[in-house]
Amino acid sequence: MRASVIISTYNSPEWLEKVLWGYSVQTVSDFEIIIADDGSTHETKKMVEAISGKTQLSITHVWHKDEGFQKTRILNKAILATTTDYCIFTDGDCIPRMDFVEAHLSHRSFNRFLSGGHFPLSLQLSSLISKNNILNQECFDLSWLKRHGLKTNFKNIKLSKSKAIAKLMNFITTTKPSWNGGNASAWKKDILIVNGFDERMKYGGEDREFGERLINYGIKPKRVRYFAICAHLEHERGYVNDEAWQINNKIREITRKEKKVKTLYGLNLHV
Template identity: 25%
Template sequence: MKLSIIIPTYNEEEYLPKLLESIKSQDFEDYEIIVADANSTDKTREIAEVYGCKIVDGGLPAEGRNNGAKVARGELLLFLDADVVLTEGYFKEAIREFESENLGVAISQMIPLSTSRRDKILHEFANRFMILTESIKPHGAGCCGILTRKKLHEEVGGFDESLDFGEDTDYIERIGRISKFKVLRKPRLLVSIRRLEKEGLKNLAFKYTKSTLCDFLGKKLSASELNYTFGHSTKKRKRILYSVCGEGMGHAIRSGVILEELVKDYDVLIFASDRAYKYLKEKFENVHEIYGFNTVYENNEVKDLKTFLKAMKTFPRDLKENLSLLYKMARDFKPDVVVSDFEFYASLISNILRIPLISVDNMHVITQCNIEYPKKYRKDKLKAEAVIRSFIIRPKRYIITSYFFPKIKDPEKVVMFPPVLRKEIMNLKPYYGDHIFVYQTSKSNIRLLRTLKKIKRKFIIYGFDKDKTEGNLYFRKFNEDEFFKDLKSAAAVITNGGFTLISEALYLKKPVYSVPVKGQFEQILNAFYLEKLGYGEFHEEVDKKSIERFLEKLPVYRKNLEEYEGGDNIALIRELKRTIEELS
């Protein structure tokens, strides 16, 4: 066999298929692929198996490459990182140049997997630097692809596994001493810019300048000296700062489900405000209270001026105390990533301390997708976009939950999943009883109550914080067990446009009559898509006739809901963990 391709991996399910497809498309067949996997927690191994790769155990890159080389049958070894892609004709061009010049070790020039002019210039500069200095000192990095002869690999004893940084340059240098080294001129590799995106140009340039200078001076650096990681650690659990918006209960409920999974594998420091804090502190340790923003509602309408004045009254105190608390605790805790469920202050602290930020919420469907909406709500949309963009600043990844799926603007940064559901909801056995389930986030919607009294149906009502019966209206104080029982047996649901209850109702096949809070575009959008998909109705105002018509059409909506499939949370949790590993 001519060529053995060795790929060290750890949680590379996003990138590995692209590399393997590019290998498969080459006009060259005399090769084998060996994947040295460091116990990936995603589907990396399954992907490698599907493509017919030989799989061996890996570790840090040096160990993985050596383990792959031990089972290699090719006379030539090509070490590739998992996030590169081969250009057309790469194998033939690389081997032709390698053999014609009787080389012992070689690397390829790079083309960034980016449309950015800056990235192209930076990589071309790196190419020219490598060519300029190739006669001075053999050097290179794993991302450039390392092509060598198996007999030379064995002669130098492979990669030095005692080195946790620069093992690739050290390897090239040692083989270069006993053979000929060259930067190949024609074949090029398409390389990922994920580390550049993660660390930023300034940080990465400093690290590589320092490491290159030390290398040319003969000094070895460790990964810890450069704060350089390979996405996994065998010594300690990753650390996550997770912060949750306290407006309503939706953010807290979603975060509670996600945190139950994260605390199994990570050390998590949790911050939340208002109702989210009260909810989460009963479920988890290490939960800390911060101040949050609150919307002022009157008669099912957002009062913008009162909301603004209320926020401005406390903002100086909130900003000072929240940042002081978050800054001190983050510096002590040293999180690898920050995860925010639409929580403003964690977004700020991630940028101040330059810690990668992951956004997990339903709000960003407004800014990150090409949504449809009635044009008369354009002003509300613009207002919502401004708030969303100011709340969550420059996240590395957007993970959006939704029961509707408009086109994503930037699939490289944004992923969408079905709504996160509590296991209690997923375990319910729903049926259609005789009552209508009513939920309101504001206690001020008196018009709704007057209307419901005129309709000859039983209404079980949550959100008014009282246990009382008034004719056909049965008020309930919030109790989770009773809430689930009443929702499970409801004939239908009447609510605002709140995302969580609508999502849970749809999962249980309950038609929804939605009256979104005026001025609250997120709720308006939820109600619009609810009606568009045929799962219920969107109304600006509540009135007796429209509710009665809705109830008459319940068989139609129930039939439509038979096609609705909610998620099981697994895919979202897997993606979040994969992103945490990638960014940390």
């Protein structure tokens, strides 16, 4: 195994199943999957077991009791469950294009972390996409997507199959490379040095803070926005609240101001 794909999820077995079918047709197969489950009901476990029996995927399901939004905590537990030296992070609502893992592996380099993004889909399109649409990659085909409601937009160029266009767009984009929880990767040794994710943080910039500590340590971000492609399935976000944002912003402010590298509330809480 050359990489560990860590997929966060919470009570979205239908979306997660679509994501896992995407990993079943990757152009490379030497990776493991770690499901970082933030307290889902038994339905998610049943679905993961069923997919494991239908595919060649190597899946480890890491679960803890539902205590509200604890994504940073379950991500740290998932990191400790990995068996490789390279970790790719994504979410259970992001279907990977068939070259997603290969893109992360081919662009990784020492003293770097990779910063990707996602291609957003409407709720209608998200619901429409079937297992077969994923297996035959129609869900990444612009003509198919437009026939089913995708609006014309310059951002659609992200789904271009041209490597030359992808290289050019990564070069000219003004989007600042940062740690994006749905599409990012790093060496495990660097993750261990910064002590993983800060478990004081709920939803709202918790992934960015992790990336800021990597940068403070000297790990530079590298754009792969147009190389590592995943389609984001739309859903409700009932876990968003202003209080968590305020707490997270204060933590991020201290991280940036004091150039903090290591959190005191990370992986150390589980070893």
